[in-house]
Amino acid sequence: MxxxxxxxxxxxxxxxxxxxxxxxxxxxxxxxxxxxxxxxKGLIIVHTGAGKGKSSSGFGMILRCIAHEMPCAVVQFIKGAWDTGERRLIEANFSDLCQFYAMGEGFTWETQDKARDIAAARAGWEKAKELIRDPAIRFVLLDEINIALRYDYLDLDEVLAFLRDEKPPLTHICLTGRNAKEPLIEAADLVTEMALIKHPFRSGIKGQPGVEF
Structure with missing residues (x-):
């Protein structure tokens, strides 16, 4: 039928x-x-996997929060030094509803300084904790934090304990980045894995505005 x-x-x-x-x-x-x-309830949301779209989906939820006039915040780890369309749009038009903190300095092969990378990740996490503790902020996007956790720039047990013990009951947290660790996946309420099927980078196409950043 x-x-x-x-x-x-x-x-x-x-x-x-x-x-x-x-x-x-x-x-x-x-x-x-x-x-x-x-x-x-406030959800712990994880976007991981090798495919494209993890941060894009997180920023989609940030825009939903803005549309609902829900105070929200972004903390970018690792790639925070990049000039992105999301950052331009939010800072220019929605800074009253969404706080934006670009705390990273690039990937390790760019900084070539592990101690500096760890310090940047720690600073990002301290800012994240400050934002999460504020019950007025309903959604916090921790963009690429999974990379910082993967390289042990941040202590996973500390992050999980904080989310368990100090996150306000109705605050949503989204953690993005490939290779999310299993204990984080277990602790999360919602987990999405982006699967890589094809990517233009493999065909020699560089990242482009509007698609990649």
Whole structure:
């Protein structure tokens, strides 16, 4: 039988009635499920994986918060020195709703100074804790923090303990970056893994404005 968006123009009255009955049953089942989903809580959200889109998805949620006039904040680790479209847009137009802190200085192969990288990551984490502790801020994006955790620039146990013990109950935290560690994945409420299928970089195409940054 045809599905919701695949009704043949030659469908008979019997076909249409059967389809309507099928959709009514689906709606009733869906309504029953949703009736038991009344709770709210501040989520720990992880975007990881080798595919593109982890930070992009995090910034999409930041824009949703702005649209709902929910105070929010961004702390960028590692790549914070980059001039990005997201940073330009937020700082120029929405600084009253979204605080933006670019705390990184580039990847390790750019700084070539591990102690400096660790210091930058620690400074970013201290700022993140300050923002998260503020119950007025409803969403905090920790962009590329998973990279800092992967290289042990930050202590994972410390980060997890802070999120468990000090995050306000209704504050959402999004942590992005590939190679998220398993304990973080276990502690999270929502985890999305971006799978790499094709990427233009492998064909010699450099990162481009509007797509990569």
């Amino acid at each position: 045809t599905d919701a968006n695949d009704i043949s123009p030659d469908a008979t009255a019997e076909d249409l009635a059967r389809h309507a009955n099928k959709m009514a049953k689906k709606k009733a089942a869906r309504d029953k499920i949703m009736a038991g989903k009344a709770g709210e």
